[in-house]
Every structure is written in C-alpha cells, then in structure tokens.
Amino acid sequence: MPAGEAFSDRQRTDLARAVRIAENDTGLTFSVYVGTLGDDTRARALELHAQLGAEASAATLIAVDPGGRQLEIVTGHEAKRWLDDYACGLGAISMTTQFTAGDLSGGIINGLRTLSEHARHPRTLHNDEPA
C-alpha cells in the first residue's frame, strides 16, 4: 500500500488535545508514536523513549505498531512513580479493546484518559488525614 497519513486532521487535533489534557492533569509528559516498531518492539520503544531527551525521565511513551498489532507503553524513571505498571496495563487494555475494532485514534485517546486518571500522586498519609 502507498504511504499516506495515519490520521485525519480532525483525529490529529483530538489526539493532540488528549495529550495536552493528560499532561495538564498529571504534570507528566505524554508522547504518542504510531508506526512500525520492528521485531523487538520493546527495544525500539525504549529507544524512542530515550529520544525524548531531557524529558524522558518524566515522560510516558505510548508506542503503537498497527501493522504488527503491538502496543508498548514505556514510562520513565520519574513517571513510573506516579504511573505504575498496573496502571499502564489498564491503559493498554482500554487501548487494545478499541484497536481490535479498528479505532486507532479513539483507542489512544481513551488510553490516555485511563493513564491520566491513574497517574495520581501517591498518598502521603500524614498530610491526607483530616485535621
């Protein structure tokens, strides 16, 4: 098939907005990559995550390989403190559910929503207790 655009302008706008909302809600950086990840998807996703540079530590990369039907979520060292692997797994489920139905952009947007809902700061009990 010839190369083309993965998303329509409308979908791109929606995706960018979902990323912005997730970042505002959590204070973390979110990045979404949609493209081929090759054979070793985890290694490629880690490479892409590292390319985020100085932001990588507090960044979460969502890497989607539609051709290989693979999804990788990579959290940086700092991001992992707020967004643990369990939450990432929940986000992955909500995304792949919609990917199965052929809805790439909708799945990513829902996944971002799930991730940002779970990326809350851990409770510091002595501060959260009512006085």
Place this chain on the structure above:
Amino acid sequence: MLTSPVFAATRDDGDNPGPGLTVPETLLYFVVIPAAIIALVWLAVLGTSWARAPRYRPGLSWWADPVWINGPSADADGSTRSLTSAAAPSDALVADSTGGGARARW
C-alpha cells in the same frame, strides 16, 4: 389483456400515432438514460467511501508514515509532526532501564 396487441394492428377512430422512434433514439431513451441514472445512484452510494482516506483494519498491513505526537522537538503547543527520516536510532541515547510500562497485543 393478452390480446390487446392485436388491436394495435388496426387503426381505431381518432387515434393519432406519432412518428416512430429511430434506432438511436430508442437506444438513448431506453438504454443510455436509464444507465446514466443507475450510474448516478451508484456513485452517490459508493463515492463517499472512495473519497475517504483508507482506514485502519486489524490484520491488514499498515500503510502510513510514522507519526509522533508530542515527540522530540514538537512545538510547545503539543502539535504533531511527521517523521521524515523515521527517527534513526541513536547510539548516544541509552534507554532508561529503571522505568516501567506495559505491553499488549491485539
């Protein structure tokens, strides 16, 4: 009803048959115009899906260029950019092995 063509052979009082259709006229009225109407309806139904970009279907090959939303050197407003050189892996950048994440297939 079955015998009605027989009556057409004999002229009745007051009937006024016009000039007959020539072969090109017959073809125009009974072949070309109906075919044009059918084609028009067919286009109206199928044309919308032709105009739309190909959409992702699980299990088929992926056709689009890589897209990286809010990737490195993205604009401050979080705008998207397409990768022209598909982001060649850099040896200088070492993956952060202390991070976490998840993976899934569908």
